[in-house]
Amino acid sequence: MQRASVQSTSPLSTEDSRWLTLNLVAWTDEEGKSRTWEMIARKTKSKTGVDAVFMLALLRLPETSDGKVVPWTILVEQFRPPIGTYVVEFPAGLVDEEDKSAEDAAIRELYEETGFKASKVLKTSSALASSPAMSSSRTKLVSLQVDLTAEDVDERGNVRLPKQNLDEGEHITRRIVRLDTLKDVLDEYEQSGFIIETRLYAFAVGYSLLSEL
Amino acid sequence: MQRASVQSTSPLSTEDSRWLTLNLVAWTDEEGKSRTWEMIARKTKSKTGVDAVFMLALLRLPETSDGKVVPWTILVEQFRPPIGTYVVEFPAGLVDEEDKSAEDAAIRELYEETGFKASKVLKTSSALASSPAMSSSRTKLVSLQVDLTAEDVDERGNVRLPKQNLDEGEHITRRIVRLDTLKDVLDEYEQSGFIIETRLYAFAVGYSLLSEL
Numbered sequence: 001m002q003r004a005s006v007q008s009t010s011p012l013s014t015e016d017s018r019w020l021t022l023n024l025v026a027w028t029d030e031e032g033k034s035r036t037w038e039m040i041a042r043k044t045k046s047k048t049g050v051d052a053v054f055m056l057a058l059l060r061l062p063e064t065s066d067g068k069v070v071p072w073t074i075l076v077e078q079f080r081p082p083i084g085t086y087v088v089e090f091p092a093g094l095v096d097e098e099d100k101s102a103e104d105a106a107i108r109e110l111y112e113e114t115g116f117k118a119s120k121v122l123k124t125s126s127a128l129a130s131s132p133a134m135s136s137s138r139t140k141l142v143s144l145q146v147d148l149t150a151e152d153v154d155e156r157g158n159v160r161l162p163k164q165n166l167d168e169g170e171h172i173t174r175r176i177v178r179l180d181t182l183k184d185v186l187d188e189y190e191q192s193g194f195i196i197e198t199r200l201y202a203f204a205v206g207y208s209l210l211s212e213l
Numbered sequence: 214m215q216r217a218s219v220q221s222t223s224p225l226s227t228e229d230s231r232w233l234t235l236n237l238v239a240w241t242d243e244e245g246k247s248r249t250w251e252m253i254a255r256k257t258k259s260k261t262g263v264d265a266v267f268m269l270a271l272l273r274l275p276e277t278s279d280g281k282v283v284p285w286t287i288l289v290e291q292f293r294p295p296i297g298t299y300v301v302e303f304p305a306g307l308v309d310e311e312d313k314s315a316e317d318a319a320i321r322e323l324y325e326e327t328g329f330k331a332s333k334v335l336k337t338s339s340a341l342a343s344s345p346a347m348s349s350s351r352t353k354l355v356s357l358q359v360d361l362t363a364e365d366v367d368e369r370g371n372v373r374l375p376k377q378n379l380d381e382g383e384h385i386t387r388r389i390v391r392l393d394t395l396k397d398v399l400d401e402y403e404q405s406g407f408i409i410e411t412r413l414y415a416f417a418v419g420y421s422l423l424s425e426l
Contacts, residue, residue, distance in 0.1 A: 001243045002245060003243070005240065007239040008238075009252075011227045012227070013226065014225070014227075014235060017237075021224060021235075022224065022235045022253070023224055024223055024224075025219055025222050025295065026219070026221045027220060028220060029217050029292070030292070031214070031382070033382065035294075038225060038230050038231065039295035040348075042347075056418065071422075079242070080342065081240045081250035082238065082252035082344075087342050089342075092346075125414060125418075128409050128411040129410050131295075132300045132302065134253070134255075135344065136295045171242065195339075196339065196341050198341040198354075199415040200415070202413070202416040204419060205269065205419065208419075209392070
């Protein structure tokens with residue numbers, strides 16, 4: 001298995017594109033003045049009102065002998081052609097036409113990308129603006145609980161990774177991370193040449209901020 | 214002053230666009246197979262290696278009588294034509310050609326959008342991938358400390374908002390928020406019809422997660 005790489009980048013017309021379209025928005029500002037703004041939109045449409053979901057999966061490990069519960073989560077690594085390198089992210093995906101809800105899409109995508117089956121939907125956010133300066137994309141954060149049993153953990157305390165259910169040609173690497181080490185793990189990723197996805201980084205900063213202040 | 218609104222949206226060709234371009238990336242996957250991917254890129258280029266910055270501004274209020282230090286931050290609200298409504302976000306902006314660094318851009322944009330002058334750069338992230346499935350955009354999170362004096366706080370303990378330095382036609386509303394109420398404030402925004410930007414939401418989830426678990 002080799003590392004993926006970008007060969008070339010060339011302009012694409014909106015008529016020839018399958019997924020994305022470049023648009024001009026005509027809008028009226030707060031003073032009643034007519035203005036324009038350039039934006040990108042997805043050609044795909046879902047019935048759920050959002051284009052995509054990303055998942056905070058909280059693994060519930062079998063209770064340890066000292067009775068402590070430490071939250072763990074799942075990250076994914078993959079080559080992202082627009083960035084031209086490997087990116088570490090929360091699991092995420094587009095909402096398909098068949099998905100009846102954001103939660104359905106989140107559970108399906110988590111299973112496909114990581115092999116883990118969600119036990120419970122903990123919370124679903126409202127529709128969030130992913131990149132409001134340039135895109136109409138709306139996304140939801142779905143927090144999922146994944147219950148593990150003693151068989152899912154090996155004798156050294158590491159979580160056994162289940163079989164993934166990837167599409168043809170998809171290559172996604174999984175990483176199980178204790179939340180209290182997330183910031184350090186992201187620093188390691190950065191030092192080994194990965195790019196960190198912004199929402200994951202913002203989450204990690206928020207999570208670690210209390211202890212840093 | 215009226216509310217801004219979208220009048221219409223129409224396709225735009227890459228040749229006619231000033232800010233954004235639609236591209237096709239030719240790439241080689243992990244199995245050596247040639248593939249393509251659609252993506253958006255900004256036409257603007259900065260010398261800093263990132264397109265944009267967003268800012269976590271931590272206000273340092275004069276010490277209260279009980280000696281407690283509570284962190285506060287600054288949010289901004291503005292109409293975002295790609296989303297078609299008002300969005301609440303961290304202060305943010307594009308890196309200009311004149312900006313020598315991401316920190317320069319962050320300090321300048323914070324001053325322009327909010328009127329607050331940064332006292333200190335606390336931390337700058339690596340280049341993060343804003344939307345790696347569809348955009349080449351890279352952004353940095355710059356954490357800034359803003360020191361306030363007794364004159365910046367009124368007799369009721371509220372922070373006096375300084376004069377903004379907005380571009381012509383820009384309309385940005387500021388909101389000072391205690392971090393331990395951020396999640397509740399975002400819920401209120403949502404209930405009053407605002408859309409929340411994803412990175413801000415992810416930060417708030419991370420910040421409040423410890424207390425929720």
